Amino acid sequence: MGSAEVCGLLNRVRQPFNVNLPALAAAEAALDDVAFVTRTKEVNAEGLTQLAAGLKALGCQFIEGKANFLAAKIPQADEVFMQLQRAGVIVRPLKGYGMTGWLRLTVGTSAQNERLLNELTKLISR
Numbered sequence: 805m806g807s808a809e810v811c812g813l814l815n816r817v818r819q820p821f822n823v824n825l826p827a828l829a830a831a832e833a834a835l836d837d838v839a840f841v842t843r844t845k846e847v848n849a850e851g852l853t854q855l856a857a858g859l860k861a862l863g864c865q866f867i868e869g870k871a872n873f874l875a876a877k878i879p880q881a882d883e884v885f886m887q888l889q890r891a892g893v894i895v896r897p898l899k900g901y902g903m904t905g906w907l908r909l910t911v912g913t914s915a916q917n918e919r920l921l922n923e924l925t926k927l928i929s930r
Contacts, residue, residue: 851911
């Protein structure tokens with residue numbers, strides 16, 4: 805809470821996808837749920853495998869993921885990024901990290917990963 809002016813200034817420098825205090829408390833509590841953490845790791849590993857297989861099928865170079873995302877070199881990455889955004893599929897360009905032509909693909913559910921791969925297939929195959 806704060807004045808519109810101060811909040812506006814803070815919003816300009818905040819990290820993307822930051823979270824509030826209740827969300828942090830929920831995340832901390834979730835870490836104590838062993839079954840949840842185990843299942844989350846399994847879903848993530850399956851998702852990394854799914855995305856890697858899909859990118860291989862498309863002939864795209866990628867960097868194996870060790871967290872909840874991987875980096876993929878995508879033909880016409882800037883245009884693909886914009887088209888994915890328009891389709892409601894959020895990825896991140898890695899140009900700011902010196903990786904022009906690469907996109908950061910975050911692991912989602914199996915259905916979300918499949919949607920991303922389907923959209924990429926349409927865009928890359930044109």
